[in-house]
Amino acid sequence: MSQLDSEDTLLENHKNTGLYPMMAEIQTKLDFIINHLMLDKEGLLRSEKKVVNISASGIRFTIEHPVKVNEIMEIKLLLPTYPPVAVFAYGEVKRVKDLGDNKHEVSLEYLNMDESVRNEIIQYTLSHQRETIRKSKESGAK
Numbered sequence: 842m843s844q845l846d847s848e849d850t851l852l853e854n855h856k857n858t859g860l861y862p863m864m865a866e867i868q869t870k871l872d873f874i875i876n877h878l879m880l881d882k883e884g885l886l887r888s889e890k891k892v893v894n895i896s897a898s899g900i901r902f903t904i905e906h907p908v909k910v911n912e913i914m915e916i917k918l919l920l921p922t923y924p925p926v927a928v929f930a931y932g933e934v935k936r937v938k939d940l941g942d943n944k945h946e947v948s949l950e951y952l953n954m955d956e957s958v959r960n961e962i963i964q965y966t967l968s969h970q971r972e973t974i975r976k977s978k979e980s981g982a983k
Contacts, residue, residue: 893918897963899932899950905943910934914949920965928961930954 894901900916908914911934918928932949940946951959 895962895966897959897966899935899948901946901948903940903944903946905945907939907945908934908937908947910937913952914947916949916951920961922965922968926961926965928958930958 891902895918900918914932914934916928916930916932918930920926920928931952933952934947935950936946936948938946
């Protein structure tokens with residue numbers, strides 16, 4: 842019997858004894874704890890929650906301090922997915938609108954964003970749009 846055959850047999854025995862499902866559950870919990878600790882380390886869990894308008898090319902949000910057009914800003918986002926996805930990016934300020942009461946609406950265009958990060962944002966926005974449409978149809982049907 843080869844090394845590979847004995848490993849396959851061992852895996853099958855663990856599946857049959859229930860050990861495999863327990864190990865898979867432990868792995869899932871460890872992944873959650875590690876992700877949680879990493880997000881906390883980056884300050885994303887303690888951050889103020891804000892509503893933003895996000896797309897694959899940029900983001901719009903309000904802040905309480907003025908910025909200037911062409912300024913470069915660091916962006917840290919936590920997309921509310923399961924599991925949560927942290928996004929770290931840089932953006933150039935393209936537009937600033939004074940809303941009064943020391944509030945400013947800022948529009949940024951991402952700079953040099955990695956395609957994998959952009960794809961995460963696209964997946965999130967598509968999922969959010971589908972959910973919004975579904976809820977709209979449900980409320981219209983009642």
